[in-house]
Amino acid sequence: MSCLCSLDARIIGATERVSTWQTMLLVGFAFIIGVAQGQVRYSIPEEMNKGSVVGNIVQDLGLDVKRLKAGRARIFMEDSREYIGLNVDKGTLIVQQRIDREELCAQVSPCSLHFQIILDNPIELYRVDVEILDINDHAPDFERKDITIEIPESAALESPFSLDSAHDPDVGLNTLQRYTLNPTDHFTLKELSRSDGTKYVEMVLKKTLDREQQDEHKLILTAFDGGSPQKSGTFKITVTVLDINDNSPVFSQPIYRVSLSENIPKDSLVVRVSATDKDKGSNGEITYSFSDNSRKEVMDLFTINSVTGEIRVKFSLDFEKSKHHELDVKAMDKGRLEGNSKILVEITDVNDNSPVISVISFSNQIPEDSAPDSVVAMFNIKDTDSGKNGQIKCTVNSDLPFRIKSTSNNFYILVTDCILDREMFSEYNITITATDEGYPSLSTNKTLRLKISDVNDNPPVFQRHSYTAYVMENNSPGVSIFAVTATDRDYGNNARISYFLEDLSVNGVSASSYISVNAESGEILAIRSFDFEQTKEFNIRVKAQDGGNPPLSSNVSVKIIIQDQNDNAPQILYPVQTGGSVVAEMVPRSADVGYLVTKVVAVDVDSGQNAWLSYKLHKATDRALFEVGLQNGEIRTVRQVTDKDAVKQKLTVVVEDNGQPSRSATVNVNVAVADTFPEVLSEFTDFTHEKEYNDNLTFYLVLALAVVSFLFIVSIIAILSVKCYRWRRERMFYKSGANLPVIPYYPPLYADVGGTGTLQHMYNYEAYRTTDSRKSDLKYSRPPTESIISLDNSGAHTLTHAQREKVGDQFDQVSSTI
DSSP states (O other): OHHHHHHHHHHHHHOSOOOHHHHHHHHHHHHHSOOEEEEEEEEEETTOOTTOEEEEHHHHHTOOHHHHHHTTOEEEESSSSOOEEEETTTTEEEEOSOOOHHHHHTTOSSEEEEEEEEETTTTEEEEEEEEEEOOOOOOOEESSSEEEEEEETTOOTTOEEEOOOEEOOOOGGGSEEEEEEEOOSSEEEEEEEOTTSOEEEEEEEOSOOOTTTOSEEEEEEEEEEOOSSOOEEEEEEEEEEEOOOOSOOEESOSEEEEEEETTOOTTOEEEEOOEEOOOOGGGGOEEEEEOTTSOHHHHHHEEEOTTTOEEEEOSOOOTTTOSEEEEEEEEEETTSOEEEEEEEEEEEOOOOOOOEEEEEEEOSEEETTOOTTOEEEEEEEEOOSOGGGGOEEEEEOTTSSEEEEEEETTEEEEEEOSOOOTTTOSEEEEEEEEEESSSSOOEEEEEEEEEEEOOSOOOOEESSSEEEEEEETTOOTTOEEEEOOEEOSSOGGGGOEEEEEOOOEETTEEGGGTEEEOTTTOEEEESSOOOTTTOSEEEEEEEEEESOSSOOEEEEEEEEEEEOOSOOOOEEEESOOOSSOOOEEEEOTTOOTTOEEEEOEEEOSSOGGGGOEEEEEEEESOTTTEEEOTTTOEEEESSOOOTTSOSEEEEEEEEEEOSSSOOEEEEEEEEEEOSSHHHHHHHHOOOOOOSSOOSOHHHHHHHHHHHHHHHHHHHHHHHHHHHHHHHHHHHHHHOTTOSSOOGGGOHHHHOOSTTOSSSOGGGOEEEEEOSSTTOEEEEEOOOTTOEEOOOOSOTTSOOOHHHHHHHHHHHHHHHHHO
């Protein structure tokens, strides 16, 4: 029975909203079986996140997780809303949904949730109390946001005025704690408490209101709670002051004392008199005026506003005429009641006159070569003030090359302080400042605009120390090559530049025969057509001279570089093309593939890529037998020579340069494919052999003797002819006035290193010059394997059998030509 009473007490204490049938049901269960009981209490803040842990119920009640699962543990809560949930797996209580303490308990404190945890088999009942702690999540709030209160100006001090109270649903320190009122110049705040402990406030008048001074007051009532962070709410109060009038006008001061400067502007406010009247209606309307006993001359200097009581200056005041003024003022309401006051005005002397600068003489332009201390301007400065207020100090800008000199009382001159330079500053804005010694000091500025006239003190200057110009050869006379430009920092005629060509010689000829210069623009023109092969570059000097008096000038060097044009075709140096003789290169029939037959040597007097030569086989008796090296001009066999190949082979080689457009030259090369001299002779001779032979042996012997004799004579003539021909060719190549340079004898041009040049080392020409450039020794070396039908102009070598055969062949050729 004691167990039953204890259970009932807990159930009834948990909530007053539990229904009767639920209570009877629990009592019935208690009679049937024994119930185990326990109790635990938790405290959590409101607004916790869903799923937050409230407490470990297993640990706090001494239960086992297995028991919770076996007993199908569940929560029984009298309220239909399930704020707290049970995690059976972990044995913890968790927040099931957001808990708002104010919504749950309002102002009741403490605020708690009461529920039971029920287990089956056997039935166990555990009571759990969860106290919901308040957090400061609400700010104090007024039901109304503003209020207007009307208060008569005659309201007694300490008069109370009720104000609205703020409401804060939080509890404890988080609820409303105090009020403040701002501003507090006329009102103060009084806090009171009601019987239930709630606080309210009253506004108390602590300073008399004056409608004439301020007819409306704006105040802010602020309510603060005690939470952290602290929150607040505001309430606007507008106080309207109601006027009454039941007294005579009374000035705020019986005597007004005013100090005025003598330079006070007209219509400036002197003082504003104020009278108050506590009456209302027309009796409270006040008008202001001067009293009849005021002096007329004083009333002429000042004026008074009948409504506002403002007294203003009517005419200018002068300290030197009068230092004091006395005014009588009266205030009268509509009931003809008046009040009187006196105004004492004291005039003080001030520095009210600025210095005046008068320019007596001014030269608005001076030359830049003016000597220091040259007079620019003379002026007078005057200040009508007296004492220190009339003492003047005159200055000029410190960063300008000018200074001020005082000549006599109030007279000054402006002079130059150093040499001027128009090229740096062509004009100056000179500000003269006159400052008196009053306090505060007054100053006057006078700006003079001075121009600096130019003198010819700067020579023309070219943009560069030297120039380089390029012109293509074969140019048209009169073509523009280049233009030089010079600048002169001077002005006008002193900066007008003319250009002249200095008389220099180019290749012993005056430069004026090559070049002319436009005197106005500095444009350089070509007078004649240039030839790169004769002149590759030359230097001239151009003079730039200004128009000053005396004139100044400067020179600049111009290098003119002639650029090459592809205006020269390649020239064949070897093989030499003679008029009527036939020269043939001999190739044995046993020659292998790649056999060097001969080499075509050509030169181009142009330069650069215009002189890059390439060799091509244009025509050939048998194209399949020979080829020409593209870069070196070597003629070699492409295949093995056979017996079927013709003895006489004629090749036409084209030599072409790399210019745009390209130029070319052709050369014919005769090749004899044979192993014996008679075989060659039968092909290259013009004699006709008789097909029928004379049986008379004597005739043949005589004929043979005649032929041998004839050939001997022809050989002598041929040797002399070849000697003369080679001597003439050497003179043509090495003659100092010749047009063609001896290029084939420059070893670097035809050196073959790795197959990149024109000749291999064994085919190089070697030139040796004596002190006489017209004479030279030329030696040409050939490999012992090469066979060529030619003559050696030097008798220092012994002819081999093969060479003798070749000489005989040449004799036959010369004979046939003759």
